[in-house]
Amino acid sequence: MSIREYVTTTITRETTFPRSASFDTLLFCVLDASFDPGEKFRIYSSDAEAQDDSDLGPVAKAMLRAAFAQEQHVPRIIVAPNTKAAGKVTYRLTPVSGALSMSVTLIAPNGTETVITGSDVADPADALTDFASNLDAVSGIGASVDSGAVVVEVDADNTVWRLKDFVNIASVIDETADLGYDDALSELADEVEFYGVCIDVNSPANIAAVAAWALANERVFYAGPEVLDPADYAATASALKSASNTRVLSLVKRAGKNEYAAAALAAYMRSFEPGSATYAFKSLAGVTADAWSSTQRAAFKTNNVVMYIETAGRSHTSEGYTADGEYLDVIEGIDWIRARQAEGIFALLLQKPKVPYTDEGGALIGNVVRGVLLQAESADRRILEAGSSEVIVPPVETIPAPDRAARHFKTIRWTARLAGAVHYVTVSGAVSV
Numbered sequence: 001m002s003i004r005e006y007v008t009t010t011i012t013r014e015t016t017f018p019r020s021a022s023f024d025t026l027l028f029c030v031l032d033a034s035f036d037p038g039e040k041f042r043i044y045s046s047d048a049e050a051q052d053d054s055d056l057g058p059v060a061k062a063m064l065r066a067a068f069a070q071e072q073h074v075p076r077i078i079v080a081p082n083t084k085a086a087g088k089v090t091y092r093l094t095p096v097s098g099a100l101s102m103s104v105t106l107i108a109p110n111g112t113e114t115v116i117t118g119s120d121v122a123d124p125a126d127a128l129t130d131f132a133s134n135l136d137a138v139s140g141i142g143a144s145v146d147s148g149a150v151v152v153e154v155d156a157d158n159t160v161w162r163l164k165d166f167v168n169i170a171s172v173i174d175e176t177a178d179l180g181y182d183d184a185l186s187e188l189a190d191e192v193e194f195y196g197v198c199i200d201v202n203s204p205a206n207i208a209a210v211a212a213w214a215l216a217n218e219r220v221f222y223a224g225p226e227v228l229d230p231a232d233y234a235a236t237a238s239a240l241k242s243a244s245n246t247r248v249l250s251l252v253k254r255a256g257k258n259e260y261a262a263a264a265l266a267a268y269m270r271s272f273e274p275g276s277a278t279y280a281f282k283s284l285a286g287v288t289a290d291a292w293s294s295t296q297r298a299a300f301k302t303n304n305v306v307m308y309i310e311t312a313g314r315s316h317t318s319e320g321y322t323a324d325g326e327y328l329d330v331i332e333g334i335d336w337i338r339a340r341q342a343e344g345i346f347a348l349l350l351q352k353p354k355v356p357y358t359d360e361g362g363a364l365i366g367n368v369v370r371g372v373l374l375q376a377e378s379a380d381r382r383i384l385e386a387g388s389s390e391v392i393v394p395p396v397e398t399i400p401a402p403d404r405a406a407r408h409f410k411t412i413r414w415t416a417r418l419a420g421a422v423h424y425v426t427v428s429g430a431v432s433v
Contacts, residue, residue, distance in 0.1 A: 032057030067267030084180030224262030237303035240323035275333020279320030333383035
């Protein structure tokens with residue numbers, strides 16, 4: 001039975017309730033793993049442990065390598081195969097207008113790399129046809145021309161091929177259909193506790209499905225779209241923004257780098273106490289900055305997409321917001337407060353012979369609420385501004401008789417100011433002779 005049967009806590013900024021043990025736990029749901037029948041997940045504590053596991057494919061291993069490469073990271077990462085997947089990984093490559101030659105490097109599931117080119121001396125359409133024909137000749141994939149682009153589809157279901165080193169390619173879109181990550185996560189949530197989620201196939205369809213699942217199931221999803229043009233992710237990002245999704249952070253990377261920056265950021269940030277660190281200005285080991293133009297940066301910012309950029313010689317995350325525009329550290333901090341208050345009140349109900357429905361009983365509950373708020377104000381958390389919280393416990397005589405008869409103490413309230421974080425600074429000065 002859930003604690004919620006006995007304790008209801010409400011915070012108007014957000015209403016979420018993760019279990020306490022899950023805050024520092026990160027789950028990678030992947031196609032690229034083949035475990036024993038009935039084995040739903042494995043837990044890894046180091047990169048060496050992951051690299052030695054022959055049941056993990058190269059993509060899953062690359063995600064774990066990126067995660068454990070961070071100077072500070074979660075102590076363990078859960079990897080679970082996406083047992084609900086049934087579909088083919090698909091990419092759409094659109095060439096630069098008028099290009100007479102183009103190329104891409106294919107990375108097969110076993111890590112083999114093959115450079116594929118296409119060209120024609122005079123006709124861009126013939127160059128594109130040549131490109132598609134040469135891609136189609138590669139064992140394990142199929143390719144065809146469609147509306148001025150080449151569509152590349154992997155032959156086998158649930159098999160990940162990667163791409164890199166694009167030459168004269170203007171747009172790369174992962175058109176892989178919804179592979180059922182959300183259904184797989186629903187099953188996993190009944191088996192193991194986790195708070196953060198990453199996936200290996202970050203197509204718009206899969207990002208949208210997992211983002212919706214995270215919003216409905218009180219988790220945090222680190223999406224990792226890879227594009228050459230902001231327009232290739234604009235529709236997805238705009239839809240997530242319109243849905244006011246406060247549970248997904250999109251960390252975009254330039255297509256072809258295969259650095260798994262979202263996995264790296266997730267592992268790094270989940271190692272902090274919830275709400276104690278902003279997601280902005282974070283430098284990630286093994287991740288290179290992308291040189292987006294000012295127009296491209298503005299396009300990403302419009303839809304609350306986080307970039308990995310370089311400023312004054314330092315590489316870092318550009319911002320720390322979710323698709324909704326709310327900062328993820330705020331969401332996490334409120335998650336922590338709500339969970340700890342509910343746990344503390346439930347512990348009080350369990351430990352006392354009974355909590356009387358009197359002013360004395362109300363004071364006991366108020367002390368639990370106040371204690372959590374004081375922790376949230378502490379220097380090691382900085383979720384709330386120190387000294388800003390106030391707890392209001394109503395006199396029992398003011399509580400309606402039906403609530404007292406039902407033994408439901410409803411009207412304890414608290415207020416506080418968020419500590420927030422500084423992301424931008426303006427300084428004005430004057431000098432005189």
